[in-house]
Amino acid sequence: REKTKQRVKRARASPRLYMKAVLQGYRRGLGKQRNSTALVRIDDVNTSGDAEFYCGKRACYVYHGYKMKRCVRWNQAPARRSNTRAIWGRVTRVHGTSGMVR
Numbered sequence: 001r002e003k004t005k006q007r008v009k010r011a012r013a014s015p016r017l018y019m020k021a022v023l024q025g026y027r028r029g030l031g032k033q034r035n036s037t038a039l040v041r042i043d044d045v046n047t048s049g050d051a052e053f054y055c056g057k058r059a060c061y062v063y064h065g066y067k068m069k070r071c072v073r074w075n076q077a078p079a080r081r082s083n084t085r086a087i088w089g090r091v092t093r094v095h096g097t098s099g100m101v102r
Contacts, residue, residue, distance in 0.1 A: 019043060019054075023061065027095070027102060037102050038089070045099040054091045054101055061087045 020043045027037040040059060045051050065083045073080065091101045 019045075021059070024100065037092075039095055040091070040101050042099065042101065045101075047099055048094045048097045051094040051099045051101050055093060057091050059089045059091055061089070063087075 021040045022043075024039045024041050026033045026035050027039060028034060042051070042054060045054070063085055065085050068081050068083050069085070071080055071082075093102055094100070095102045
């Protein structure tokens with residue numbers, strides 16, 4: 001009996017063009033932490049060589065606020081109103097040898 005290949009049904013037709021990551025903390029010394037530089041662990045990146053690829057790429061932290069904030073074309077396009085917000089940054093360099101980036 002032959003096994004039939006089953007395709008996984010996806011919600012989107014195109015492949016994902018971003019990598020998921022976790023905000024691990026902030027760059028810090030023994031006495032204080034520097035909140036301007038975040039440390040990010042990217043999924044499936046385990047070496048500093050792999051992390052070099054992401055240097056110069058943009059990073060986005062997406063979160064939900066409590067209130068809707070005014071956005072572009074607030075009155076003309078009410079469908080755009082949302083409490084979802086984003087903070088943009090850029091990967092500057094590798095942090096350590098296990099694939100973390102700043």
